Amino acid sequence: METSELHDFLLDQSKLAVDWEEIKERLQPKVLTINGIPVFLFDLIFNIANQLIDDQLVISLQRPFATVPMHVHPYIELVYVYQGTCTVQINEQPIELAQGAMILIDKMTPHTVLETRPGDMVIDMKLRHDYLSSSFLNRLTGKSIISQFLINSMIDKRRTNQFLYFPLDGVKKTGQIMEQLMCEYFDRGVCSHDIINSYLVILFTELVRHADIRGAASPGRRQEDASIIDFLRYIEERYRDCSLVEMAAQFKFHPNALSAILKRATGKSFKDLLQLQRLNKAALYLKNTGMPITDIAEEVGYSSMSFFHKKFKEVFGETPSEYRNRKGE
CATH class of the missing domain: 1.10.10.60 (Homeodomain-like)
Structure with missing residues (x-):
């Protein structure tokens, strides 16, 4: 699949309906209370055709007019606005994502993607813990303590209810990387697994350059987290x-x-x-x-x-x- 074909493919897939009420009735997910908020535990993953799948990495599409219930899951999720806009609500905090923006949501963090419009195309990428703890992470974190901090913040059990928000205003490269990654994912061939992994390493490394960490409990903590990037960059540049x-x-x-x-x-x-x-x-x-x-x-x-x-x-x-x-x- 070429990037010129990706838009039409996603447009066709967006026409498939999804009924979350039917899914809840059929799967009977557990209801947890986190920070006083009742949320569903979704530990199953659906692919872009709305079929249950058990892969370590899954890319799917948010359907127009479908509001996902407030939920948590035991894997990391990346939400990417391929076209249009969307609103992601984390706990009780709504976050408006413009076209090109990305947000990484930690496991077991209450969140939902609010109803989107027909012209919106919002991509969901699910990354199970086993996937991130493989040699993929070694490739990503072995060269940079900034990368190590960003990824460890997502998989470290001591940190919960976290997310990393990347507005990426005017940044085209991350969108181009995502397009190449999706083309390879949705139209697999020889060595697709290795190619997808390589695109993910490039994507995560590129996000490090545009890190805008938000989502902490208070403005003071958000400022502290933002400062961490500067602290770590200082160490990286002056380590001798x-x-x-x-x-x-x-x-x-x-x-x-x-x-x-x-x-x-x-x-x-x-x-x-x-x-x-x-x-x-x-x-x-x-x-x-x-x-x-x-x-x-x-x-x-x-x-x-x-x-x-x-x-x-x-x-x-x-x-x-x-x-x-x-x-x-």
Whole structure:
């Protein structure tokens, strides 16, 4: 399927009706109470033809005039406005999504997509936990602590009722990636699974560039979450000689306060984040260059080879030499 054919395909699929009352009657989903709100537990997934499916990744379409009941599910959902607009309600908060916008909704977060109009085309992508915990996540998070924070915030059991909102005003690239991904998904051929995974990695990485984290409990917390991106980007860019004191001074925080914010948001201390970024860079050099390991250690900020070897093995489960030899197989 070419991108020029995608619109007509989605238009034909949008004509299929869906009756949520009939679905509720047939499947008898459990009703939970979350934050005082009664919600349905939908642990089953329907494909674009409105058939039950058990895949780890499913892309479907919101039907016009169909309001999905307030619900939760044990998987992550990405809502993407391919055409028109839509309103997503999370808990009691309505969020207006314009064309091109995306929103990632964490598992077990009460939400609904309100009734759409005939001209609206709203895409739902379901990602089960097993899918995200596979080698896909390693490809995505291995190079960037920002990526790691964004994805971990979605799968970490300590964080609940969260979402990531990407307005993407004027950003065309993410829409183009989604089109290519959907074309491959709806018209599969040789190596489609690998191609779809690659598009997802590109999509999630592109979203990192346009991160606008919202959905926390208060304006103060939303500001803190937005600041996390700047904090992590600072570590990424200055990992060779970054210090907590200098970083705190840069952002006008007390070092202890900054350290507490990082720990609360990522589950890791400043030192842990710094080590992780250095080691990720070292792994990148080991995989893609012939630099001596001593030079790599120095390049990423380690003056002690024994300490570098110790930390590398703690994170990757093998020595730098073993990692390089295995990656070269």
